[in-house]
Amino acid sequence: MTKTLMIAAYTEFNLGDDLFIKVLCERYPDTRFRLIAPQAYKLVFKEQRNLKVYASDSVLLRGINYLFRKTKLHPNFVQKLLTERSDGTVHIGGSIFMQGEGWEEYVANAENLRNKSKPYFLMGANFGPYQDEAYYRKYREIFREYADVSFREQYSYDLFKDLGNVRLAPDIIFQLKYSAAPVQAAEGKILAISVIKPSAKALHGYDKLYYDKMKDIAVHFIRQGYAVHFLSFCQHEGDQEAIGQILNLIPAELQAHTHAHFYSTDINAILAVLAGASCIIASRFHAMILGWVFGKPVFPVAYSSKMVNVMQDARFGGGYTDFKHLAELTAEQVYAGMAAGTLDVMLQANQAEKHFEQLDAYLEPQPLLEGRRSYES
Structure with missing residues (x-):
């Protein structure tokens, strides 16, 4: 019998999180998936026939939730109804357990939506950062009730391994197999720089320094004959x-050698740039992972311990920096550090299959062929 699963995920048009959803749905083509997300997600997954997106910003859905909220029956009635009518839930994502203000209310609302009589699968996450022991203890209680919990780095696993x-298992995106045509530059060499806004990552006071450093790196690579994307x-x-x-910040005479790409709904457009890059500066976690998957030299700029933890787990021997040492970084160091920035991730790709072991068993798919990659664009 075909099963229907609810997907819980971060739906703010973040490339890494959207790749998680795509991987999941493509792995189980005979399973029906449901996702509550903004209307534009119907464009993101327009070719995903086994995924139905319920538009969270539609007048109908918002109206129904408003009515039930005003009558104090349920604050998220539609999500609760869909969850009740599904065979289980898959919560897939990376940094989905960072402690924030008002976390008690957030956890209570999430638990109110969960149907405890049906299996709940947590896949591909890391835990933290957190400050309160009560936060950690609360999730120990909750995780005990899940059908399966799979973490993507050793630190998080060690916190809960006695359960x-x-x-x-390594990050789910290590399984990516991409075959579409890569972006190419007239210069023949491309530096791809995935950027962040540091203050949006709680790195307050670093925005100007970070922008200056990325400008310096871009200028240096342009003068070495690169196009910078x-x-x-x-x-x-x-x-x-x-x-x-x-x-x-980049001098006007060098602007012609720069390009900008903004992810909104076209996953493959960003992947094409990474696939065509000669080397990658990875401020984003999944720019680092995708760079390794594509066999590119990568220089990570780690905005959190999760990036450093994964580098250590993968035994990455290339150069990198974090924000504590960003002021010391020079463009020349980055350029030289690219020589040792590649990583053979075949082992990680095979081990990433482990995230799906329990869900495989629940959905009873056809036996997997040996060596099969789970995700193909």
Whole structure:
């Protein structure tokens, strides 16, 4: 019997999180998936026939939720109804357990939506950062009730490894297999820079320094004969604004050698730039992962410990920096560091299959062929 699963995910047009959803749906073509997300997500997944997107910003859905909220029956009636009428839920994503203000209310609302009589699969996450022991203890209680919990880095796994339903595997996107035509430049060499707005990542006071450093790196590579392509993975988190700030710092005579790409609904457009790049500056976590998958030299600019944790797990031997040491970084160091920035991720790609073991068993798919890659664009 065909099963129907609810997807819980971060739906703010973030490339990495949208790739998670795509991977999941393409792995199980005979399973029906449901997702509540903004209307434009119907464009993101227009070719995904087994995924139905319910527009969270539609007048109908908002009206129904408003009515039930005013009558104090349920604050998110539509999501609760769809969850009740599904065979289970897959919560897929990366940084989905960062402690924020008012976390108790957030957790209570999420638990109110969960149908505890049906399986709940958590896939591909990392835990934290967190400050309160109560936050950690609360999730220990909750995770015990999940059908499966899979983390993507050792630190998070170690926090919960004594629970019988917790496992470890490399990031799900290590499975990516991309075959479309890459972007090419007239110069023949491309530096791709995925950017962030540091203050949007709680790195307050770093915006100007970061923009100056990215400008310096871009100028240095342009003078070495590169075209520089700036990538925004998530406009909602300020990536597009950051690109504008950096471009304003680049001398006018070098502007012709720069390009900007803003992810909104076309996943393959961004992947094509990364696939065509000669090397990558990765401020975004999944720019680092995708760079390795594409076999490119990568220089990570780590905005959080999760990037450093994954580099350590993968035994990455190339150069990188974090924001504590960003002021010391020079463009010359980045240029030289690219020589050792590649990583063979075949092992990680195979191990990433482990995220799906319990969901495979629940959905009873056809036996997987040995060596099969789960996600193909």
